[in-house]
Amino acid sequence: MKNGVFNLVLLLLILSSDLMANEVNQRLTQKSLSPIEIKQGQQLFEQVCASCHSKDLSGASGFNLKDAEWVHGNKPEAILHNVKTGFANAGMPAFGAIFTESQLESIVAYVISKREGWDNLSYKLYQLNGEHDKEITADKLVKSGSLPKGFADYSIPEIEHYFIEFEGDFYAPKNMDSQLWLQWGFPHEYNVFIDGLQVHKGGTAWFPTWGLKRGKQRLKVTYHSGTSKPGQRNLIVYVTNLDMTIKLFALSSRAEQIMAGKNYEITASNKAVVERKRINELPPYTISVGLPSKINYAFNTKSCSIVGLWSGDMLNIGPNIDGRGDFPSLPLGDLVFKYPKQIKFEPSHSCKYLGYTTLNDVPVFKFQIQNETYQFWGESNSSKEISFYWQLTGHKNLRLSLPQVDSIQWQDHNGKTVENGFDAMPNKEQQVLLKAVIKQ
Numbered sequence: 001m002k003n004g005v006f007n008l009v010l011l012l013l014i015l016s017s018d019l020m021a022n023e024v025n026q027r028l029t030q031k032s033l034s035p036i037e038i039k040q041g042q043q044l045f046e047q048v049c050a051s052c053h054s055k056d057l058s059g060a061s062g063f064n065l066k067d068a069e070w071v072h073g074n075k076p077e078a079i080l081h082n083v084k085t086g087f088a089n090a091g092m093p094a095f096g097a098i099f100t101e102s103q104l105e106s107i108v109a110y111v112i113s114k115r116e117g118w119d120n121l122s123y124k125l126y127q128l129n130g131e132h133d134k135e136i137t138a139d140k141l142v143k144s145g146s147l148p149k150g151f152a153d154y155s156i157p158e159i160e161h162y163f164i165e166f167e168g169d170f171y172a173p174k175n176m177d178s179q180l181w182l183q184w185g186f187p188h189e190y191n192v193f194i195d196g197l198q199v200h201k202g203g204t205a206w207f208p209t210w211g212l213k214r215g216k217q218r219l220k221v222t223y224h225s226g227t228s229k230p231g232q233r234n235l236i237v238y239v240t241n242l243d244m245t246i247k248l249f250a251l252s253s254r255a256e257q258i259m260a261g262k263n264y265e266i267t268a269s270n271k272a273v274v275e276r277k278r279i280n281e282l283p284p285y286t287i288s289v290g291l292p293s294k295i296n297y298a299f300n301t302k303s304c305s306i307v308g309l310w311s312g313d314m315l316n317i318g319p320n321i322d323g324r325g326d327f328p329s330l331p332l333g334d335l336v337f338k339y340p341k342q343i344k345f346e347p348s349h350s351c352k353y354l355g356y357t358t359l360n361d362v363p364v365f366k367f368q369i370q371n372e373t374y375q376f377w378g379e380s381n382s383s384k385e386i387s388f389y390w391q392l393t394g395h396k397n398l399r400l401s402l403p404q405v406d407s408i409q410w411q412d413h414n415g416k417t418v419e420n421g422f423d424a425m426p427n428k429e430q431q432v433l434l435k436a437v438i439k440q
C-alpha cells in the first residue's frame, strides 16, 4: 500500500515535470516567432555567445547551433537548460546567474529562430526490379531509418535499382526566398514535395531547382535510380537564394562535405585586408577593404565610388572557392549601406583606376577623373566610424553625393554635419575628409 502511494507520487512528479517542460517548450517556440524577442536575443547572443559559436551560429570553438545535430538535446527546454548551466569542462561558462530568465529565454528564442535545414529526418529505401520499375510498394521496402545529422545521405543504397525518399521537418530562411538546387541534375529522376504537394521543377535540365516556402515546412525528396550510373548517384543538393549567387546550406551529405571547410572567413585582425573577390549584391569590379577596427568598405574601380559600408567581420569567401568561381563572397557583419547607394563623384565622369598601394598598412587607391589624379583611403579607430580621405593634386574642389542612410551621420573635417550633397574644400594639405559616424 505504502509502495503504491509512493509510486503514485513519483508518477505525478514525473508527469508534472513533463508538463512543465512542455510548457517551456511551447513558450520558447512562441517567442522564437516574435521579432522583439528575437532582436533582444540576437543582441545578447552577439555580445556573449558569438565569440565561440560565431555570429551566424555556424560554430567555432563551440558547436554549430543552427543545424540538426544537437549533442546535448534539441528541445527548447534542453537548450535553455544548457545555456544556464554551461559546459565547464568543454569551456562554456554557465549563464544562469548572468542573465535574467527573460533574457535567457530571448537568447534561446533567437537560437531556435535561426534553425536551418532538416529536423527529424528519416529515409526509406525500396528495392526495384530493374531500371524501369516504377511501382513503389511496401513489400519492396528494404531499409529505413533516421538521419540525426539532418542531411539526405545518397550513399545509403548499396543496391543497383532502387527508389529512396527522405522526409522530415525542414527550415528554410524566413527572411528571403530560397530553393533547392540539384547540382548536375540530368539524368536523375528527382522529385520534391512540400507539405504533401509536389513542387514544380524549375531551372534547367542540368541545374534544376525547386522553390521552397519560407520558414518551417514538411519536405520530402525522392530519387529513382532509373538509368543513372552508380558512380553518379551521390547527389549534391544545396539550398540557394533565387538568383543562385549564394549557397545557403547543404541538403545532402555530399553537399555538406563540399561546403565544410570551405567557409573561409576573411577578417582584418591587425592589418587592413584588401580582397578582390566578387561580392554578393555589389557591382563587379569592386574591391573590399577590411580595417582592423572592424569596419569594411567597398571601392568600385569602374566608377571610383564607395559602393558599400559594413561594420563587423569582413567577408565569407567560402561560397566562392568551390565550383566555377561564379559564387560571390558574402559580406559578414552589419550592412550600413550598399549599392545603388554610394558615395559618388558629381557630376559623374569616367574614372581611370590606377591601382592601389599600401602605406603604413592603409590601402590607398589611386585614380584619375578628368585629368585630376586622386588618392583615396579610409581610416578608422572604431567599428562605428570611418574617415574617408581624398588627396587632390590640383586645386579643384570635390563634389560628392552621399547615400541617404538614417544610421549614418556624415561630418566634414571640422566635425560639421554634412547633408547629402557634399561640396568639399580641400584643406592645406589638399585633402578632403568625410567622416561617417554610425549611430546606435
Ligand code: HEC
Pocket: 045, 048, 049, 050, 051, 052, 053, 061, 062, 063, 065, 069, 070, 071, 072, 073, 079, 082, 083, 087, 090, 091, 092, 093, 095, 107, 108, 111
Ligand atoms: C567560451 C566559449 C563559449 C561561449 C561564450 C558560449 N559557448 Fe556554448 N558551447 C561552447 C562549447 C565548447 C560547447 C560544446 C560543449 C561540449 O563539448 O559538450 C558549447 C555548447 C553549447 C550548446 C549545446 C549544443 C548541443 O549540440 O547540444 C548550446 C545550446 C550552447 N553552447 C549555447 C550557447 C549560448 C546561447 C551562449 C551564449 C549565451 C553560449 N553557448 C556561449 C562554448 C561556448
